Amino acid sequence: MTTDDQRDHRRYAHNGPALIRVEEVFRRYPTGVEALRGVSLIAHEGEVVCIIGPSGSGKSTLLRCVNGLEPIDRGRILFGDREVRGKGREARAIRQQIGMVFQSFELFPHMTALGNVGEGPRTVLRMAHAAVEARARALLDKVGLADKADALPLQLSGGQQQRVAIARALAMEPRAMLFDEATSALDPETVGEVLNVMQQLAREGMTMLVVTHEMGFARSVADWVVVMENGQVLEEGTPARIFGGPRLARTREFLQRVEHAPHDATVKPE
């Protein structure tokens, strides 16, 4: 595990361009709700950035904007050196390089676990059948579900479904992964298995943008923590600084509230 000093150093030593760069993004829903009000953040290559904050603060909206599933009204989002857009071939090309994991799993219920994981390579990358199957099996093995290849999503526990969903996203060999409250819909006893897979990914150097209520995960895995409230970034910093001595009273209040929340599962120590 990296120390806070190392993490701080890594963060500030970055000179190269960020992999994900969100610049002054605004998003107002057709209903009139202002979900994002000038949000900026950066994720460098190989970094785990955790986004925390109360419900309705715009975290999930921000994540959907990053891969263009949700349009933005103002500002811009860059992935590498390309601007993220909502529609068209260019938008799809970027989306292929960004994996996404949803709170409600969103596995395809009419396909087996193997079929789900192979769907991206098969339909989007148009890979040959044998190559698709080999990749899908390897990824199911990686998330510890090699024996569940032929199971339908419905036959799997929540934690298993979410691990299949992670494997499905990884099958596109993305450069970055977005996690939208990936453990919020899980039974407490299966939260750990999903967090472990995420932690393993982080160790392997995957660039990750993680919206989470798991403060234990943010504290021990994140390189950088962004606190959001009301569609804005309240403050950001290394986990040590955010959890050790937040500058703002509102951040302190939020952290005190979630520290006492029952669903904060701890991540297995490395």
Added chain:
Amino acid sequence: MFHLPAFLDAFPALLSGLRVTIELTLLVMPCAVVVALLLALARLYAPRPIANLAMGRVELWRATPLLLQLYWLYYVMPSEFGILLPGLATVAFGLICNVSAFLSENFRAGIASIRAGQWHAGRALGMSEIQAFFRIVMPQAWSRVLPETASMWVELFKETSLVSTLAVADLTYRALALRTENYRTLEVLTALAVAYLVLAYPQAKFCDWLYRRQRVHE
């Protein structure tokens, strides 16, 4: 008195009509499914004017009686518009328009019932909207609308009997013709009922089976 020989003799006479009934059902249903899917997609995703047009088309055919629709096509189209189609083609066209109107509402509800997250999951993999529709949304919607579609099939099988009023020689037409020959109304109409029952009952049972199967899956 029920005359058994007359009852039994009726069946061979019905046979040629049966062929027309089955042909009509087999022709109409697949066409209606395709048209219904296009109507449903138009109402869900097309620009407003086209969606409204599709809605008008659906409501017009849902809100008028099938018998009237068939008569209108059969008598008004040739006399007022000079469009003269063979009788079978005319009634097939009418049935396709009618059945697709009802089916499209079913399809529309089925497609709309697939939650947005499924679209997001497909598109997050880099799929186009068309890929997401055909790979993700449609297979799920299809399994939801299948039971309703199957019972529509049985309904159609029986409703084709209306075409007998337009000199299309289906099962019912043959029976009514036979009745005017031998005046054995009781035997002939009972034979007709038995013919429909024997053919439709397995189809209805098949629908029940689809309903049960679908319940387990969801």
